[in-house]
Every structure is written in C-alpha cells, then in structure tokens.
Amino acid sequence: MGFTDLMTGARVLVTGATGFVGRHTLGPLQALGCEVHVISRRPANHDSRGVRYHECDLHNHAGVASLMGAIRPEHLLHLAWDVTPGEYITSLENLRWVQSTLALAHIFVECGGRRIVGAGTAAEYSWHKSPCDEATTPLVPDSLYAGSKLALWHVLDRLSAQGSVGFAWGRVFFMFGPHEAPERLVPVMVDAARRQQSLTLRHPTQVRDYLHAADVGAAFVALLASDVQGAVNLASGEGTDLSALAGLVGEAAGTEVPLELGPTLDDPHPVVVAEVTRLREEVRFTPRFSLRSGLRDTVDWWFRQHGNAGT
Amino acid sequence: MGFTDLMTGARVLVTGATGFVGRHTLGPLQALGCEVHVISRRPANHDSRGVRYHECDLHNHAGVASLMGAIRPEHLLHLAWDVTPGEYITSLENLRWVQSTLALAHIFVECGGRRIVGAGTAAEYSWHKSPCDEATTPLVPDSLYAGSKLALWHVLDRLSAQGSVGFAWGRVFFMFGPHEAPERLVPVMVDAARRQQSLTLRHPTQVRDYLHAADVGAAFVALLASDVQGAVNLASGEGTDLSALAGLVGEAAGTEVPLELGPTLDDPHPVVVAEVTRLREEVRFTPRFSLRSGLRDTVDWWFRQHGNAGT
Numbered sequence: 001m002g003f004t005d006l007m008t009g010a011r012v013l014v015t016g017a018t019g020f021v022g023r024h025t026l027g028p029l030q031a032l033g034c035e036v037h038v039i040s041r042r043p044a045n046h047d048s049r050g051v052r053y054h055e056c057d058l059h060n061h062a063g064v065a066s067l068m069g070a071i072r073p074e075h076l077l078h079l080a081w082d083v084t085p086g087e088y089i090t091s092l093e094n095l096r097w098v099q100s101t102l103a104l105a106h107i108f109v110e111c112g113g114r115r116i117v118g119a120g121t122a123a124e125y126s127w128h129k130s131p132c133d134e135a136t137t138p139l140v141p142d143s144l145y146a147g148s149k150l151a152l153w154h155v156l157d158r159l160s161a162q163g164s165v166g167f168a169w170g171r172v173f174f175m176f177g178p179h180e181a182p183e184r185l186v187p188v189m190v191d192a193a194r195r196q197q198s199l200t201l202r203h204p205t206q207v208r209d210y211l212h213a214a215d216v217g218a219a220f221v222a223l224l225a226s227d228v229q230g231a232v233n234l235a236s237g238e239g240t241d242l243s244a245l246a247g248l249v250g251e252a253a254g255t256e257v258p259l260e261l262g263p264t265l266d267d268p269h270p271v272v273v274a275e276v277t278r279l280r281e282e283v284r285f286t287p288r289f290s291l292r293s294g295l296r297d298t299v300d301w302w303f304r305q306h307g308n309a310g311t
Numbered sequence: 312m313g314f315t316d317l318m319t320g321a322r323v324l325v326t327g328a329t330g331f332v333g334r335h336t337l338g339p340l341q342a343l344g345c346e347v348h349v350i351s352r353r354p355a356n357h358d359s360r361g362v363r364y365h366e367c368d369l370h371n372h373a374g375v376a377s378l379m380g381a382i383r384p385e386h387l388l389h390l391a392w393d394v395t396p397g398e399y400i401t402s403l404e405n406l407r408w409v410q411s412t413l414a415l416a417h418i419f420v421e422c423g424g425r426r427i428v429g430a431g432t433a434a435e436y437s438w439h440k441s442p443c444d445e446a447t448t449p450l451v452p453d454s455l456y457a458g459s460k461l462a463l464w465h466v467l468d469r470l471s472a473q474g475s476v477g478f479a480w481g482r483v484f485f486m487f488g489p490h491e492a493p494e495r496l497v498p499v500m501v502d503a504a505r506r507q508q509s510l511t512l513r514h515p516t517q518v519r520d521y522l523h524a525a526d527v528g529a530a531f532v533a534l535l536a537s538d539v540q541g542a543v544n545l546a547s548g549e550g551t552d553l554s555a556l557a558g559l560v561g562e563a564a565g566t567e568v569p570l571e572l573g574p575t576l577d578d579p580h581p582v583v584v585a586e587v588t589r590l591r592e593e594v595r596f597t598p599r600f601s602l603r604s605g606l607r608d609t610v611d612w613w614f615r616q617h618g619n620a621g622t
Contacts, residue, residue, distance in 0.1 A: 092417055092420070092421075094466070095413045095414075095416065095417045096413075096417070098409070098413055098462075098466060099409075099410040099414060102409055102410050103406075103410060106403055106406045109403070141465060141469060142469075143469060144466070144469040144470055144473060147465040147466050147470075148466050148469070150462075150465045151409075151461075151462035151463070151465045154458040154461050155405070155458050155462045158452060158455040158457070158458030159406070159458075161455075162455060
C-alpha cells in the first residue's frame with residue numbers, strides 16, 4: 001500500500017465491522033496504528049484484540065449521537081447495510097439505511113470528524129459498457145439498493161465539496177471469500193464441487209470483475225488512509241467468465257465443478273468490469289490475492305467449515 | 312388542465328402547504344373534489360376552508376407515522392423543505408430533509424399510499440446546455456441542496472419502479488410571486504422600482520425560465536392528478552434575460568427599475584431554460600399567467616403589502 005503512517009494514533013470508527021468485508025478492515029487499521037472503534041448491534045463476544053466495541057443499533061440515532069460525542073472519531077469507515085441475500089436489492093430497509101447513513105454522517109461532522117469513507121456499488125453504474133469508469137460512466141442505478149447507494153453518493157459528495165469533511169466512496173464490484181452467504185455464487189460452486197452435483201449456468205459466458213473480500217477490506221482501509229476524494233472502484237480490473245470461475249473453483253477443490261449449461265438467455269449485461277486506475281495509481285493499492293489464490297483460500301475455508309461440521 | 316375527476320373524493324396529504332408554492336395547491340385540490348389533509352408545524356390559525364390541518368413536525372417520524380395511520384391518504388404531495396434564503400443551498404438541514412422525506416415515503420407506502428409527488432429542482436441538472444430535458448440532460452447537482460433533491464429522486468424513482476407506489480417528481484425552475492422572501496430577485500427589483508434606488512445586475516444578459524408560484528402550485532396538482540411517472544419540468548419553457556425581467560417589473564410598477572450594469576463577469580451558465588413537452592403534452596398543463604401578467608400580479612401584491620404597512 002502506498003501510504004505510510006498517516007493514520008498512526010488516529011481515532012477510526014468502523015460500522016459493519018463484523019460483516020463480510022468489514023471483518024477484513026480491523027487488522028489493516030490496527031497495523032496502521034489507529035485507535036479502532038466499532039459500533040455493532042451485537043455484543044462483542046469475541047477476542048477484541050485491542051479493538052474497542054460499542055454496542056448500538058445504527059438506526060438509533062440518539063444512541064449514535066451519544067456514542068459519537070464520547071468517541072469523537074477523526075475517521076469514519078461506514079460499511080454497515082442490510083444485505084440479506086434475496087431481499088436486499090428491493091427491500092424497503094434500503095430507505096432506512098439511507099436515513100441512518102445520513103444521520104451518522106451529520107453527527108460525525110458535528111462532532112468534528114474529518115474524513116468519511118463509505119461503501120458504494122458497481123450497480124450505481126450503467127452496465128451497458130465496460131470498463132466502468134468513475135469519471136465517465138453514466139450513473140444509472142437499476143434497483144432500489146443501487147439507487148439508495150447512489151443517493152448517498154450524491155449527498156456526501158456535495159457535502160464534502162463544501163469543505164466541511166473529506167469523503168471517498170468505494171464502489172465494490174463482485175466479491176467472494178470466507179463467510180459468504182451460502183446461497184451466493186462461489187459458495188454454490190464450492191458446494192457443487194464437494195457434492196459432485198451438477199450446477200446449471202444460465203450465462204456461462206457472462207464476464208464479471210471478482211475480488212477477494214479481504215482485498216476489498218484492505219482497499220477500504222487504504223482509501224481511508226489516503227487523501228483521495230470521490231468515487232473509487234474497488235475491484236481487480238480483470239474480467240472472468242462464469243465457466244472460467246467454475247474452472248478455478250474446481251481446480252482449488254481438486255475436482256471438477258460439474259456444469260450444465262442452461263438454455264442460452266439474452267444477457268443484457270454480458271460484461272461488467274471495473275477501471276481500476278484510480279485504485280492503483282491514486283490510492284496505490286494492489287490486491288494481495290490473484291483470482292486463483294483467492295479462490296484457493298476461499299475453497300479451503302469452505303472445506304474446513306464442512307470438515308468442522310463433520311460432513 | 313387535462314385531467315377531469317380522477318381525484319374526486321381521494322384523500323390527499325400535503326406537506327409544505329403554507330409555503331411559497333404549497334399555498335397555491337389547496338384551492339386546485341379542493342376544486343378537484345379531493346379530501347385535503349395538511350401536515351404543518353404551525354397550528355392552523357387561518358380559515359381552513361374545508362382543509363383538515365394536522366399539527367406535526369415532519370422530523371418527528373413517530374408522530375408522522377401515527378398521523379398517517381389515522382389519515383391513510385391515497386396521494387402524497389410533498390413540498391416541505393427548509394429553504395431559508397442564503398442558507399438552504401449549503402445547510403446541513405438538507406441531510407435531515409432527505410431523511411424525513413424517506414421516512415415519510417416509507418410510512419406512506421406502509422399505510423397503503425398509492426402515489427407520491429415530490430418537489431425537485433432545476434439544479435439537479437447540469438446547466439451546461441439548455442433546454443434541460445428530463446430524459447437526456449445529465450444529472451450533475453452542484454450544491455448540497457441539489458444533491459439532496461437528486462438523492463431523493465434516485466431512491467423514489469427506484470422504489471416506484473418496483474411497482475409498490477406511483478411517483479412523479481416536479482423539477483421546479485425559477486419562480487416568483489406573492490409572499491416571496493424579500494431578499495430574492497423579483498422582490499428586490501420591485502423594491503428598487505418603488506424606492507427608485509439603483510439595482511446592480513452583474514449578469515444582465517443571463518437567461519432563466521420563470522414561472523409564477525401559483526402556476527407551479529397548480530402544475531404540482533395537475534401532476535398529482537395525472538398518471539405520469541418520473542421527472543417533469545415545472546416551468547414556462549421560455550427564457551427571459553435579467554434586463555428584460557427588470558423591464559417587465561418596471562412596466563408593472565408603472566415606473567422604471569433603475570439599473571446599473573455591473574462589470575461583466577464570466578457567467579458559467581448564461582442560459583437555463585426547461586424543456587416543457589412532458590408538462591404540456593403528458594400532464595396537459597398550461598400556465599394561467601404569462602410572465603407579463605404574472606409579474607403584474609406580483610408587483611400589485613407587493614405594492615398592497617407596502618400600502619398596508621403604511622410606507
């Protein structure tokens with residue numbers, strides 16, 4: 001990473017720290033020498049390793065204000081959101097998360113906070129042309145989730161333009177890694193390999209940009225530690241089609257993922273890949289995992305989970 | 312107006328009904344035969360003329376929920392916002408209004424509401440090219456106020472795309488009329504005419520699209536009564552430069568507005584005019600006032616105010 005000790009001793013508040021990406025931010029933040037605070041609904045029943053946990057529901061704005069006044073963080077890394085698989089894209093909870101994010105930002109600024117980094121999504125972009133570029137790709141969200149994230153981008157971008165607070169927005173593309181919800185793509189592929197049950201791909205040639213969640217988490221920390229302003233794609237910059245992805249999962253599993261190619265359907269968005277020049281050259285972040293090594297790490301984790309469960 | 316009796320008997324909830332535009336919506340709504348409910352912070356100390364007033368702060372979401380459950384409106388016309396002159400463009404209150412608007416929309420949908428119409432702004436558009444067209448002009452807000460309005464557009468547009476509620480968004484251009492804040496453009500011109508004190512125009516050739524607030528109010532009601540979805544510019548479609556505007560104010564005042572032309576400054580946005588085809592052909596709305604007759608109405612009102620005040 002291109003930053004050095006910018007954040008040594010800085011008070012950082014993290015939301016969503018127990019989530020799929022957030023869990024990978026605490027180590028890098030501590031490695032930078034930050035004083036790390038976490039707001040979480042769940043009580044901290046795990047080893048806190050120097051991280052200070054504060055139990056609070058982010059929808060309880062009065063509670064957040066009282067905590068913020070006590071912590072007075074300089075940096076805010078806001079990753080919390082409702083991402084219940086199969087629901088979050090259309091859920092009315094998105095409206096609530098926009099509200100709570102704005103309340104959080106407002107309180108943070110009023111308590112003297114200096115820099116906000118939030119989690120956006122590739123789905124804020126029009127997917128009609130790839131690569132998706134922060135400066136030129138039209139912003140055309142096609143779901144309530146994406147529209148809600150884009151809404152926050154617009155408010156926080158204009159807030160920071162007034163000079164009251166620094167702001168960057170990490171647009172996350174396609175992720176995989178340990179702890180992913182089992183109904184999502186890579187876990188389903190791993191399961192198909194393990195059980196040798198055939199998996200139907202409706203769009204085997206569909207190309208997406210995948211990055212290991214640990215690298216996404218580390219990229220968020222790099223973005224927070226940098227002084228880069230505005231939207232930055234957090235992705236690999238490389239496209240991989242679904243057949244190739246299944247091939248790499250199979251390779252990591254030491255067996256094939258048995259594929260059945262479904263009837264070819266029209267795919268309105270055959271390729272979604274990120275332009276990553278800002279991430280590489282301005283944030284100066286390079287992923288630790290290649291797709292191959294990242295999938296090996298992920299498949300190993302899943303196999304350990306199943307081993308532990310005795311199956 | 313192009314609609315007939317679509318809304319007879321419909322329960323309509325109006326916010327911002329005591330404001331500059333909102334005050335012009337109640338008459339047209341009653342003329343349509345609607346059951347009109349108003350949420351307002353201020354107690355109703357005026358003639359209610361069949362309008363049902365409910366005292367509640369829109370930032371008190373629990374209070375709003377309880378009222379909404381009692382009223383169960385079918386239509387929501389949401390015009391309330393903090394528009395304190397000189398402050399509202401950059402105020403952090405914009406964050407609070409985004410939150411309260413989303414809370415209001417969420418509660419409305421949960422209580423069975425069918426159609427939302429909200430107030431957007433010309434400032435959501437890029438002003439680099441005119442006319443501003445709903446379908447093709449890039450959305451590039453240049454202030455926290457505009458970014459906050461655009462944020463709501465994105466969330467509510469995607470919410471309505473899910474089919475749970477109808478939604479239209481009236482993008483308001485430049486307004487004038489009775490009750491405008493005295494520090495705003497037309498009142499300042501009227502005052503200059505009345506006192507025969509010279510007014511300095513820095514951009515005398517700057518072209519904008521002006522509409523009388525009573526027509527903007529009536530256009531909002533027409534939009535609510537229509538089944539048009541999405542963004543609709545509420546404007547005249549005609550551009551007028553500042554010198555010509557001052558000329559018309561002087562004509563209405565029966566004297567000249569003494570102008571001093573300031574040093575010509577670079578004007579990044581010399582022309583901002585709306586494309587109004589959607590308003591005319593889909594909403595089928597035609598303004599009642601021309602610019603000339605609207606300014607006459609406005610100047611008469613200001614002169615009556617000053618007469619009443621004994622100056």
